[in-house]
Amino acid sequence: MSGDTCLCPTSGAKPKLSSFKGGGLGNKYVQLNVGGSLHYTTVRALTRHDTMLKAMFSGRMEVLTDKEGWILIDRCGKHFGTILNYLRDDTITLPQNRQEIQELMAEAKYYLIQGLVNMCQTALQDKKDSYQPVCNIPIITSLREEDRLIESSTKPVVKLLYNRSNNKYSYTSNSDDHLLKNIELFDKLSLRFNGRVLFIKDVIGDEICCWSFYGQGRKLAEVCCTSIVYATEKKQTKVWTGHTAARNMFDSFLNVLWWCQLGQRHN
Numbered sequence: 001m002s003g004d005t006c007l008c009p010t011s012g013a014k015p016k017l018s019s020f021k022g023g024g025l026g027n028k029y030v031q032l033n034v035g036g037s038l039h040y041t042t043v044r045a046l047t048r049h050d051t052m053l054k055a056m057f058s059g060r061m062e063v064l065t066d067k068e069g070w071i072l073i074d075r076c077g078k079h080f081g082t083i084l085n086y087l088r089d090d091t092i093t094l095p096q097n098r099q100e101i102q103e104l105m106a107e108a109k110y111y112l113i114q115g116l117v118n119m120c121q122t123a124l125q126d127k128k129d130s131y132q133p134v135c136n137i138p139i140i141t142s143l144r145e146e147d148r149l150i151e152s153s154t155k156p157v158v159k160l161l162y163n164r165s166n167n168k169y170s171y172t173s174n175s176d177d178h179l180l181k182n183i184e185l186f187d188k189l190s191l192r193f194n195g196r197v198l199f200i201k202d203v204i205g206d207e208i209c210c211w212s213f214y215g216q217g218r219k220l221a222e223v224c225c226t227s228i229v230y231a232t233e234k235k236q237t238k239v240w241t242g243h244t245a246a247r248n249m250f251d252s253f254l255n256v257l258w259w260c261q262l263g264q265r266h267n
Contacts, residue, residue, distance in 0.1 A: 030057070033070040037077025045088045052112045053087070079104045086116050094123050101127075135194040140202040150214050153198045157214035158253065160186040161202040172229060182209050182225055189253070213252045221252035 030046070032039045047054040055061045064072040073080075082104060086092045095101055105120035140146045140159075150157050162183060164176075190199040209225040 031070050032073060032080075033066070034073045034077035034080040035075055037080055038070070039077075039080060039084060041084050041088075045084065048087055049113060049115070051087075052110070075107065075110060076103075079107050083107060083111065083113065083116065086113065086119075090115065092116075092119075094119065098124065098127055135191055137190055138198075138200045140200060140204060142204075146200070146202065149198070149200060151217045153214075153217075155196060155198045157198045157200065157212075158186075158189065159200045159202055159212040159214070161205040161207050161210045161212065163203055163205055163208060166206060166208050178225070179209055182211075186211075211252065213255070221255065223252055 028043050029040050030043060032041070043057050046057045052061075056063050064074075066072060079100075082092055095104065101120050101123050105117055105124070108114075108116035108120060138149060140149075146159075150159075160182065162179060164179065186199065186201070189197075193199075207224060207226070211223040211225070212219060213221040
């Protein structure tokens with residue numbers, strides 16, 4: 001019945017220190033109170049490995065008991081059942097959650113159970129190696145794919161279209177720098193708001209640099225960041241990131257967030 005949990009028995013008596021006489025008591029059951037989590041197990045299970053628990057139950061360390069005979073261990077009992085299972089037969093199923101594995105490893109280190117520590121370290125390394133990035137940015141490969149992404153998204157959508165090869169004229173001297181600034185701004189926003197907004201990139205569209213904002217499958221706003229300027233002898237394309245462009249883009253971004261949040265409240 002190890003692993004059963006209940007409230008710690010209340011007692012007005014002061015716990016006492018004593019040496020546990022474990023010799024010849026391998027099959028005897030003992031009762032443990034680990035931070036309020038109550039467990040029954042045998043002395044044999046507790047002394048199979050060379051751990052702190054073996055030292056406690058082989059008479060090498062003093063143990064604290066209450067008047068009802070519960071041996072008190074001042075640790076969190078959340079993972080103690082798992083620790084007992086490991087001590088019995090060296091095999092357990094580790095938690096799936098990374099934080100819980102770290103918690104279990106901390107307890108294993110406290111009890112000096114090196115085999116369990118190694119198992120937890122291996123599992124954590126495997127999870128690290130299989131880590132998936134939390135910010136994935138789809139790149140549009142077709143109009144059909146774009147429509148499907150936008151229509152199926154439950155979040156607001158921000159799309160940045162940039163395609164330098166679309167230009168029919170030469171660029172102004174600072175256009176390349178401004179195009180990069182738009183891309184950098186998109187990347188910063190996607191890192192900051194990726195949990196709330198779906199960000200997508202379009203490199204096949206007909207524009208050179210254009211932001212589009214969608215909510216519930218509908219286009220709500222668009223900010224084009226290019227214009228044609230007339231030089232002395234020829235037309236040139238200008239990509240801009242001035243204050244007006246930035247203000248229009250941020251206004252549209254905030255509006256799409258607000259609009260979609262308002263829509264969710266009414267649904």
